[in-house]
Amino acid sequence: MKKYLIFWLVFTFSFGIRAQEKHAKKQDSLIIPQELTEVILIGKKSNKHHLENKSLATIETYLEEANAVDFIKRGAYAWEPMIQGMASERSVVTIDGMRIYAACTDKMDPITSYVEISNLAKAEIKKGQAGAENGATIGGAIDLERQKSEFENTGWSGNAQSGIESINEQKILGAALQYASNKVFTDIDFMYRDAENYKAGGDKEINYSQFTKYNFSATSGFKLKENKSIEASFIFDEARDVGYPALPMDVSLARAYIGSLEYITNSEYGFFKEWRTKIYYNDVTHIMDDSQRPDVPIRMDMPGWSKTAGMYSKLKGTTKKHTWDLSLNGHFNKSLAEMTMFPEDPNEKDMFMLTWPDVNTIYTGFFGKDLYQINKEFSTEISLGMGVHNNNIQNKFGLESLRIFYPEMEDSNTRFLLNTGAQLNLSTHPWTLSIGLGYGERAPSVSEAYGFYLFNSFDGFDYIGNPNMRNEKSSEINISTHYEHKSFSLSFNSSLYHISDYIIGKPDPSLSPMNIGINGVKVYEQLAHAKLWSNDIQITYSFLKDFTAKAKAVYRLGRDDSNTNLPLVQPFTFEAGLRYRKNSFYAEANVESATKQFDYSPEFGENQTPAYSVVNLALSKILYVNTQKMVLKVGGENLFDEYYSTYSDWNNIPRPGRNLYANLIYSF
Amino acid sequence: MKLLKYISFFAATILFSCSFNDDTPIQINEAKDLILVQEIQNEAHSIKIFTEDGKLEQGYNKIYFQIKDEEDFISNAEVSWTPVMHMEAMSHSGPHSEINKKAGTETLYEGYIIFQMAQNNTEYWELDFNYSVAGQEYSAKDIIEVIPTERNRVSVFTGSDGVRYIAVLIEPQAPKVAVNDISAAIFRMENMMSFPMVNSYTLKTDPRMPSMGNHSSPNNEDLFQAGLDDFYHGKLSLTMSGYWKINLQLLNEAGEVLKGEEVTETNESSSIYFEIEF
Ligand SMILES: [Cu+2]
Numbered sequence: 001m002k003k004y005l006i007f008w009l010v011f012t013f014s015f016g017i018r019a020q021e022k023h024a025k026k027q028d029s030l031i032i033p034q035e036l037t038e039v040i041l042i043g044k045k046s047n048k049h050h051l052e053n054k055s056l057a058t059i060e061t062y063l064e065e066a067n068a069v070d071f072i073k074r075g076a077y078a079w080e081p082m083i084q085g086m087a088s089e090r091s092v093v094t095i096d097g098m099r100i101y102a103a104c105t106d107k108m109d110p111i112t113s114y115v116e117i118s119n120l121a122k123a124e125i126k127k128g129q130a131g132a133e134n135g136a137t138i139g140g141a142i143d144l145e146r147q148k149s150e151f152e153n154t155g156w157s158g159n160a161q162s163g164i165e166s167i168n169e170q171k172i173l174g175a176a177l178q179y180a181s182n183k184v185f186t187d188i189d190f191m192y193r194d195a196e197n198y199k200a201g202g203d204k205e206i207n208y209s210q211f212t213k214y215n216f217s218a219t220s221g222f223k224l225k226e227n228k229s230i231e232a233s234f235i236f237d238e239a240r241d242v243g244y245p246a247l248p249m250d251v252s253l254a255r256a257y258i259g260s261l262e263y264i265t266n267s268e269y270g271f272f273k274e275w276r277t278k279i280y281y282n283d284v285t286h287i288m289d290d291s292q293r294p295d296v297p298i299r300m301d302m303p304g305w306s307k308t309a310g311m312y313s314k315l316k317g318t319t320k321k322h323t324w325d326l327s328l329n330g331h332f333n334k335s336l337a338e339m340t341m342f343p344e345d346p347n348e349k350d351m352f353m354l355t356w357p358d359v360n361t362i363y364t365g366f367f368g369k370d371l372y373q374i375n376k377e378f379s380t381e382i383s384l385g386m387g388v389h390n391n392n393i394q395n396k397f398g399l400e401s402l403r404i405f406y407p408e409m410e411d412s413n414t415r416f417l418l419n420t421g422a423q424l425n426l427s428t429h430p431w432t433l434s435i436g437l438g439y440g441e442r443a444p445s446v447s448e449a450y451g452f453y454l455f456n457s458f459d460g461f462d463y464i465g466n467p468n469m470r471n472e473k474s475s476e477i478n479i480s481t482h483y484e485h486k487s488f489s490l491s492f493n494s495s496l497y498h499i500s501d502y503i504i505g506k507p508d509p510s511l512s513p514m515n516i517g518i519n520g521v522k523v524y525e526q527l528a529h530a531k532l533w534s535n536d537i538q539i540t541y542s543f544l545k546d547f548t549a550k551a552k553a554v555y556r557l558g559r560d561d562s563n564t565n566l567p568l569v570q571p572f573t574f575e576a577g578l579r580y581r582k583n584s585f586y587a588e589a590n591v592e593s594a595t596k597q598f599d600y601s602p603e604f605g606e607n608q609t610p611a612y613s614v615v616n617l618a619l620s621k622i623l624y625v626n627t628q629k630m631v632l633k634v635g636g637e638n639l640f641d642e643y644y645s646t647y648s649d650w651n652n653i654p655r656p657g658r659n660l661y662a663n664l665i666y667s668f
Numbered sequence: 669m670k671l672l673k674y675i676s677f678f679a680a681t682i683l684f685s686c687s688f689n690d691d692t693p694i695q696i697n698e699a700k701d702l703i704l705v706q707e708i709q710n711e712a713h714s715i716k717i718f719t720e721d722g723k724l725e726q727g728y729n730k731i732y733f734q735i736k737d738e739e740d741f742i743s744n745a746e747v748s749w750t751p752v753m754h755m756e757a758m759s760h761s762g763p764h765s766e767i768n769k770k771a772g773t774e775t776l777y778e779g780y781i782i783f784q785m786a787q788n789n790t791e792y793w794e795l796d797f798n799y800s801v802a803g804q805e806y807s808a809k810d811i812i813e814v815i816p817t818e819r820n821r822v823s824v825f826t827g828s829d830g831v832r833y834i835a836v837l838i839e840p841q842a843p844k845v846a847v848n849d850i851s852a853a854i855f856r857m858e859n860m861m862s863f864p865m866v867n868s869y870t871l872k873t874d875p876r877m878p879s880m881g882n883h884s885s886p887n888n889e890d891l892f893q894a895g896l897d898d899f900y901h902g903k904l905s906l907t908m909s910g911y912w913k914i915n916l917q918l919l920n921e922a923g924e925v926l927k928g929e930e931v932t933e934t935n936e937s938s939s940i941y942f943e944i945e946f
Pocket residue numbers: 104105106107108109251286288
């Protein structure tokens with residue numbers, strides 16, 4: 001630990017000399033409530049480096065602030081986001097509107113793991129059918145918006161960031177450089193994280209929780225004419241030696257190349273206000289193996305690859321009382337994953353199978369949205385999305401493998417997907433009230449339709465996909481209200497999703513599992529219906545000029561058609577905090593707690609998660625050294641070193657114990 | 669109109685070139701997709717023995733041969749054959765088929781032989797041909813090389829009825845991760861030299877992967893004589909590549925188990941089985 005501290009101090013001071021003052025817009029990383037949308041500001045240039053968050057926290061920590069978002073955690077790295085309690089299959093995560101398909105059959109590489117907070121400006125979380133713009137969804141969507149400069153004559157600027165965390169000896173180093181003029185801009189950003197195993201409460205080391213990550217991002221814009229510009233962007237993200245303590249396998253390499261080219265037209269007087277057309281491509285490699293684990297029933301390698309090419313064209317406009325969005329988008333994905341098992345007897349041949357049989361997904365969709373301001377108080381918003389979704393299996397080996405289970409199955413399957421929503425809003429100061437209805441459909445995911453003996457370590461079953469499933473359909477009703485008066489604000493959201501043809505794995509006792517010593521085989525099938533009810537409330541109150549108190553609570557409930565609990569549903573979770581801000585000093589203390597998990601699903605390997613409470617403290621200070629600005633942030637998380645796990649910790653893997661951290665940012 | 673002209677011109681050209689080819693005498697080598705195993709000679713002829721891979725192995729072997737005098741292939745011979753294994757204490761034959769002309773060929777004869785054992789240092793196989801060409805009798809014989817297979821494709825056992833049986837795996841020759849067609853033949857040992865085919869039995873299969881917790885696979889079908897030929901046919905699902913043990917149970921017409929045990933938690937394997945590795 002000591003040597004990192006020294007390293008960090010040296011790094012810090014060597015940069016201090018060149019740092020310069022830079023104006024900071026006053027902007028909170030607070031959530032802006034907007035009916036079915038939550039926006040998490042991750043930062044615009046330097047101003048992100050102060051205020052609420054631990055600045056160099058992971059993207060997951062930022063997103064967790066949104067009431068609609070929670071994460072399934074399989075270790076310290078790459079948590080899987082859930083929107084309104086719904087994970088990868090039922091939600092859409094995009095980076096600047098780009099679709100990326102994860103390459104891991106075990107969900108170890110959600111899209112959020114391929115970006116870094118230093119290159120993000122904000123995250124827009126849309127709940128339910130409000131999120132159908134970039135693809136068919138049930139639970140909603142997260143769009144991660146990249147950080148980029150504007151065509152302003154601001155010249156060169158940049159910053160250097162560094163941080164350390166005690167719990168896993170994490171070292172964070174980052175640097176960003178921007179150049180902007182009237183004609184061009186370029187943003188370059190690099191971030192590096194390296195962490196050892198973390199320790200749970202009581203100093204218990206969690207083996208295989210280490211990781212190393214590099215992220216490089218560049219965005220460049222060029223103004224062609226007054227209202228026309230072109231932007232190119234690129235992300236390279238590579239994680240190595242990533243441990244997943246809750247799983248039987250680790251990742252030696254997770255790598256993504258994400259590139260895009262966008263053409264933007266703005267028009268002040270025309271029929272539309274903004275027209276953006278983008279083409280993009282991304283390539284994800286995921287090398288998963290168990291080579292670091294001492295005792296395994298059998299050694300195996302499970303690499304996966306995913307490549308996606310896509311485009312969209314989005315038109316935005318305002319005409320009289322209408323504010324509308326139209327978009328066309330299409331993408332093509334190719335997902336392949338394999339498993340090789342190495343028998344103990346060296347005379348035996350390696351065993352091989354395709355776990356994702358080289359599935360091509362082709363999606364073409366249309367989305368339109370219109371906000372109509374009926375009068376000063378009432379407005380309505382309607383959205384309509386339609387898409388054609390095709391899956392086809394390219395690999396004959398994979399197709400023949402699946403035909404063991406489904407002799408009649410075709411290699412291609414095309415479906416039509418409809419997503420639509422309607423919303424009525426009433427705003428009378430200080431109240432806003434909105435009520436909405438939605439209907440959405442989604443296609444089964446690659447794993448759900450075509451997965452081949454995918455081991456789920458949560459319930460201990462091998463999962464077999466089912467290519468004959470219908471679309472899953474969701475009818476939702478939501479209500480939300482917001483009250484804001486003087487220094488007090490309250491918001492409440494409640495959404496009920498009635499999902500028919502709900503896709504879930506059910507045990508088939510006639511099948512024999514591939515993986516050794518496990519519980520059995522589940523095959524995906526469809527329940528007549530399932531219900532998910534999601535609620536959150538948030539209160540903020542400012543007093544004595546410099547203090548703000550904040551509290552929020554989330555409660556979700558999920559039941560299947562026989563009224564038994566669905567897995568991974570959030571119990572009553574509560575958070576309260578108090579912060580103090582004066583000039584350049586800022587302090588915040590908060591407590592996070594959850595009640596005992598009353599509703600859990602033993603069928604899916606869940607047990608009751610006990611109640612817990614965790615206390616966090618953060619302090620920050622902006623320092624000016626010879627007119628150079630530097631933000632120093634220190635804090636402690638889980639101050640009382642509680643040993644706990646939450647409902648969404650895979651196999652009850654405990655959360656980190658007491659963590660002390662320091663972040664330092666120089667802007668120049 | 670012009671298009672039509674072109675088409676007729678092309679058609680004429682094609683016709684012409686086809687008929688031109690037909691006029692040329694063809695000398696197609698009918699054994700060109702096969703590999704020569706060995707040549708057995710007598711004073712009048714030479715018999716060229718072929719298989720698909722150029723080897724004779726323990727188990728089922730599909731064998732082709734051509735008989736040639738000094739100049740020409742003999743296409744009208746009446747042939748019979750007998751494989752004989754010379755062991756230290758005795759000699760015996762193995763199950764083998766009649767010989768027929770391969771359909772659609774002029775010069776290729778075909779048949780199969782099951783070598784229930786491989787050769788070793790002191791014991792070996794010999795193949796005897798007896799044939800007549802235009803009323804004249806000939807014979808030819810020689811030692812052949814029968815190599816052992818790494819995996820067990822033939823099973824010799826005594827059933828609960830006291831009869832000695834030979835079960836041999838024929839297909840799949842190239843197993844795949846898929847539902848494979850599986851076929852086998854079952855013979856009864858009448859005496860050292862006679863192995864008639866057994867009819868109307870059932871061969872139950874239970875494929876397992878012993879190195880992976882002995883897991884099985886779904887949607888297999890037991891082997892029956894389907895009437896196409898005398899072989900037993902069924903379906904074999906292999907969910908991954910690697911080493912599979914196909915545990916067997918032989919049932920007679922009455923459904924009584926003659927040999928083989930069910931695989932259970934406590935019984936890892938049947939006493940009769942085939943092995944497949946790919
Ligand atoms: Cu993985």
